[in-house]
Every structure is written in C-alpha cells, then in structure tokens.
Amino acid sequence: MSTTPVIEVERLNVKYGDFHAVKDLSFEVRRGELYALLGTNGAGKTSALETIEGHRTPSSGTVRAFGHSPRERREVRPRMGVMLQESGFSPDLTVRESVRLIGKLTQRVDDVDRVLDLVALTDRSGRKVAQLSGGEKRRLDFATAVYGTPELIFLDEPTTGLDIQSRDDLWATVDRLRENGATIVLTTHYLEEAQQRADRIGLMHQGTLHREGTVSELTRTLPAVIRFSLPAPAPALPLQAAVDGDRKVVIETFELQKDLHVLLRWAQDQAVELPDLEAGPTRLDDVFRTLSS
Amino acid sequence: MFPIAASELIQIFRNRLVLITSLIIPVAVCVFFVRQHETFAAIGSLGYIAAIVMFTVAAFGLYATAVTTLASRRQNLFLKRLRSTATGDASILAGLLLPVTVLALVQVAAILTALAVVASEPANVVLLVVAALATLTMMIGLALATAGLTNSPEHAQVTTLPVTLGVVAVASWVGVSGTEDLTLLKRLLPGGSATELIMNAWNGGVAVTDSLLLLAPTLGWVVIATALATRLFRWEPRR
Numbered sequence: 001m002s003t004t005p006v007i008e009v010e011r012l013n014v015k016y017g018d019f020h021a022v023k024d025l026s027f028e029v030r031r032g033e034l035y036a037l038l039g040t041n042g043a044g045k046t047s048a049l050e051t052i053e054g055h056r057t058p059s060s061g062t063v064r065a066f067g068h069s070p071r072e073r074r075e076v077r078p079r080m081g082v083m084l085q086e087s088g089f090s091p092d093l094t095v096r097e098s099v100r101l102i103g104k105l106t107q108r109v110d111d112v113d114r115v116l117d118l119v120a121l122t123d124r125s126g127r128k129v130a131q132l133s134g135g136e137k138r139r140l141d142f143a144t145a146v147y148g149t150p151e152l153i154f155l156d157e158p159t160t161g162l163d164i165q166s167r168d169d170l171w172a173t174v175d176r177l178r179e180n181g182a183t184i185v186l187t188t189h190y191l192e193e194a195q196q197r198a199d200r201i202g203l204m205h206q207g208t209l210h211r212e213g214t215v216s217e218l219t220r221t222l223p224a225v226i227r228f229s230l231p232a233p234a235p236a237l238p239l240q241a242a243v244d245g246d247r248k249v250v251i252e253t254f255e256l257q258k259d260l261h262v263l264l265r266w267a268q269d270q271a272v273e274l275p276d277l278e279a280g281p282t283r284l285d286d287v288f289r290t291l292s293s
Numbered sequence: 294m295f296p297i298a299a300s301e302l303i304q305i306f307r308n309r310l311v312l313i314t315s316l317i318i319p320v321a322v323c324v325f326f327v328r329q330h331e332t333f334a335a336i337g338s339l340g341y342i343a344a345i346v347m348f349t350v351a352a353f354g355l356y357a358t359a360v361t362t363l364a365s366r367r368q369n370l371f372l373k374r375l376r377s378t379a380t381g382d383a384s385i386l387a388g389l390l391l392p393v394t395v396l397a398l399v400q401v402a403a404i405l406t407a408l409a410v411v412a413s414e415p416a417n418v419v420l421l422v423v424a425a426l427a428t429l430t431m432m433i434g435l436a437l438a439t440a441g442l443t444n445s446p447e448h449a450q451v452t453t454l455p456v457t458l459g460v461v462a463v464a465s466w467v468g469v470s471g472t473e474d475l476t477l478l479k480r481l482l483p484g485g486s487a488t489e490l491i492m493n494a495w496n497g498g499v500a501v502t503d504s505l506l507l508l509a510p511t512l513g514w515v516v517i518a519t520a521l522a523t524r525l526f527r528w529e530p531r532r
Contacts, residue, residue, distance in 0.1 A: 053377065054376075054377075055373065055376060055377070055529075073376075073378075073379050073380070073381060074379055074381075077377070077378055077379035078379050082377040084370065084373065084374065084377065086370055087369075087370065087374075088369065088370030088371055088373050088374035089369070089371065089374065090300070090304060090366070090369065090371050091369065092303070092304040092307045092308055093300060093303065093304065097300060097303065101296055101297070101300050102374065102375075102378060104296045105296060105297070105375065105378035105379060105380045106378045106379055107378075107379045128307075144374075
C-alpha cells in the first residue's frame with residue numbers, strides 16, 4: 001500500500017438549507033487501502049460519500065480525487081467505479097444492456113460476459129432489470145462499479161440484501177481487485193465486514209468524524225469485557241465489577257488475560273460456577289455503541 | 294450521448310404506454326385532421342391543419358413524453374447512475390431527449406408530407422422546416438422546465454396538462470381567428486407566433502422577412518424555458 005492519497009478531503013461541509021449534514025470533515029484515503037466510513041443513521045456518511053463521488057457540491061471545503069475535483073468527470077470517472085446505495089437502473093433494459101451502457105459511459109474497456117460471470121448474473125443477462133430480485137440488483141450494481149477494473153471503487157452498503165454466498169463472492173472479488181492495487185471506499189452497517197477488511201476506519205457521528213484509525217487503534221481505547229452470570233449466594237468478587245438485578249456481571253479491563261486468570265482462579269478456589277462466561281477484546285461494535293451513546 | 298439515446302429508443306419501444314402516448318395517439322389525431330382536411334381547411338386553412346398537426350405531435354409526442362421520461366429516469370435514480378459515469382450533463386440530457394425528438398421530427402415530416410400529397414404543397418418548405426425546428430426546440434425547453442416541477446411519471450400527467458392543452462388551444466385560436474385582432478397577445482402566447490409562422494409557410498402570401506420576425510417570440514420562449522429549466526431541473530428526487 002502506498003502513502004500517496006487518492007482522495008483528499010479537507011474541512012468539507014455539506015448543508016441542505018438549515019440542516020448541516022457534514023461538518024468540517026477531513027481525511028484522506030491512500031492508494032491501495034480499504035477505507036471504511038462508518039457511522040450511525042444520519043451521521044452524514046452518504047452526503048460525504050456522494051460529495052466525494054462528485055454527485056454533490058460542497059458547501060465549503062475541498063475534495064480531491066486523483067488530484068482533481070470529483071466534478072471533473074472526464075478526468076476522474078474513468079478511474080472511478082461507483083456502487084450506489086440504491087440501484088438506479090432502468091427497469092426496461094436487460095441486465096446485459098445495463099452493464100454495456102454504463103460500462104461504455106465510464107469510458108473503461110471490459111468484456112460484458114466476463115463482468116456478468118464475475119457477479120454470477122450470466123443466466124440473468126437477458127432479463128429486464130424490473131424482473132431481478134433485490135440481491136440481483138445489488139450484484140448488477142457491483143458489476144457496473146467494477147467494470148473495466150477501476151483504480152478507485154466506492155461501495156455504498158454493498159452487501160445489503162445479499163445472501164451469504166453472494167456476500168462471500170463479492171468480497172472475494174474485492175480482494176482480487178485489491179491485490180491488483182485498487183483503492184476501496186466502503187460504507188456498511190455490517191461492522192464485522194469493516195472490522196475484517198478495512199485498513200482504516202473513519203467513524204462519523206452527527207456530521208463529524210469522531211474517530212479514525214485501524215481497528216486495533218480504535219478498539220484499544222476501550223477496555224475488554226468479561227461477562228458471566230453470578231449464582232446466588234456467592235462470595236465477594238475478586239475484581240471490580242458491575243452487577244445488574246439479574247446478577248449478570250460485567251468486568252471491564254485493559255488487562256484481559258491477567259484479570260481473567262484472577263477470576264478463574266477465584267472461581268476454582270471458591271467452587272463457584274460462572275455460567276454464560278464470555279471474555280474478549282473490544283469489538284468495533286463496542287466502539288460504535290460508545291460513539292452513538 | 295449516442296449509447297444513452299440508443300438505450301432510450303429501446304425503452305420507448307418496450308414500454309407500451311409510452312409507445313401509445315408518444316407515437317400512436319398523436320399519429321391517430323393527425324391522420325384524422327389530414328383525412329378531414331377539407332372540413333378543417335374551410336374552418337381555417339391548410340396552414341392551420343399543418344400547425345395543429347405540428348403542435349399535436351410536439352405537445353403529446355415530444356413534450357409530454359420528454360417530461361414523463363425525465364421524471365421517470367430521475368425517480369428510479371437512472372439520472373444519478375448516468376451522472377456517476379464520465380458523461381457530462383448536457384450529453385446525458387441530449388441522449389435522453391434525442392430519440393423522442395427524432396421520432397417527433399419523423400412524425401411531423403411524414404404527416405405534413407401526407408397533407409401535401411392529399412391537399413396541396415406548402416408555399417415555402419424551408420420556412421416550414423425552420424418553423425418546425427423552432428417549435429420543437431421550444432417544446433424541448435418547456436419539457437426541461439416542466440420536468441423540474443414533476444416528481445414522478447404519474448405526476449407528469451398533471452404537470453404537462455397546462456402546456457399541452459395550452460399550445461394546442463393557442464394554435465387553434467390563432468389558426469381559426471388569425472392575428473388581425475389581439476395581435477400582440479396571440480403572438481406572445483406560447484405557440485402563437487409559431488402557429489402564424491407555420492400558416493405563412495404553408496399558405497404563402499406573406500413576405501419571408503415578415504414571417505421570420507415571428508421566430509423571435511418562439512425563440513424567446515426557448516430562452517425563458519431554458520432559464521426556468523436551469524433553475525428548476527433536478528437530477529435526483531427530493532430528499
């Protein structure tokens with residue numbers, strides 16, 4: 001992965017009348033990385049993404065893609081594939097016609113059959129878009145985004161509505177594109193996808209970028225958690241813990257291994273069973289919940 | 294532009310409703326006028342029939358279809374999809390409107406040729422062509438402006454009514470009563486001076502220079518419609 005930025009966003013603001021959707025957003029996406037822009041509903045990530053794609057004019061601030069304004073379509077779009085959040089295909093065109101049309105308009109060169117095969121839509125190629133299922137439309141959308149193997153690909157909630165097999169296939173294709181140097185900008189509500197695949201994550205809330213970093217950078221700021229149910233009566237716990245009315249215990253720790261060892265030893269010494277015992281490092285979900293709360 | 298135009302043409306011929314409203318109904322109305330040309334020539338003139346035919350095609354075949362197409366493509370986010378490619382906005386609009394415009398031109402040419410064959414030839418074919426092009430340009434401009442006020446294809450059935458009925462009514466009024474009285478009003482109404490121009494081109498008897506002055510109000514409407522379209526046209530549905 002190179003440190004050369006493909007996307008540079010500096011103090012971006014997007015307003016709709018009185019509503020301030022994106023506030024002073026600054027970040028950059030480096031060549032070859034998968035950058036996930038995550039956020040709560042209404043966090044402003046789609047507004048930010050659409051401005052970076054060139055669909056919206058910033059109220060203030062600058063956005064550069066490959067050193068150009070994203071609104072300079074002739075310079076930028078042949079190098080950029082976009083998978084929109086909603087399909088946007090004409091229902092009366094067939095799958096093949098849709099891919100051929102959008103592919104041609106991107107000014108990239110590819111084989112329509114190859115692309116249809118890539119997203120497992122070969123057997124649907126003669127069908128009208130109106131006859132496709134929601135998942136098939138997402139795959140068609142993905143097909144037009146990766147047509148001609150662009151250098152930069154925007155994936156706006158790419159796996160929403162896809163079954164497990166289609167998700168796996170989509171991510172396998174994304175992995176292959178990344179091996180060839182593609183840069184990916186992702187938004188998703190499936191945090192495990194971002195946790196598994198993103199090189200860096202930006203967390204947006206109420207229009208601003210609250211945190212940014214690798215998964216480990218984001219999660220290390222929060223303690224790991226040990227959870228179990230405590231049978232009554234029980235001796236005093238060896239660690240500081242929160243116990244709710246149902247005797248569910250939560251222990252937060254920055255030293256998971258050491259404290260887990262203390263707990264298990266205490267349980268053994270006191271002959272206490274710890275039903276529903278769970279212990280693990282902080283997940284992205286926890287960071288996300290902290291953000292939204 | 295041409296790949297978009299080709300895909301639009303495919304869609305027109307696949308969508309029966311569009312095919313009926315943009316092709317069959319205007320042609321059926323025009324065939325009626327041409328068949329009854331003696332009756333309508335007695336009410337107005339052959340130039341009046343030519344104007345009515347032109348505005349029927351321009352209003353129903355071109356204007357209403359263009360508004361419906363743009364509203365539909367915006368509603369299903371196809372416009373947004375097209376804008377995510379390397380194609381510029383002007384090329385996208387030109388590609389979307391080219392097929393209906395060409396179809397309207399072909400319809401007008403065919404029907405006026407039929408009228409010339411069954412009745413009599415126009416006095417000035419070049420002036421008639423200029424009038425036809427000015428009329429269709431005005432209707433395209435009005436279509437772009439109206440599309441900005443139209444949220445969906447269903448909504449287009451309402452938003453297109455004032456212009457479609459208005460221009461046909463103005464063409465009938467000017468065609469039947471002439472422009473001797475209320476001259477300024479008739480010429481300034483959308484379609485008024487275009488109707489007079491078409492009638493002059495078909496019937497003859499008016500100096501070409503006088504007729505060409507009638508282009509000004511028609512092109513004025515093009516300017517007004519374009520200015521309105523620039524302010525009103527939206528590429529995406531309202532949030």
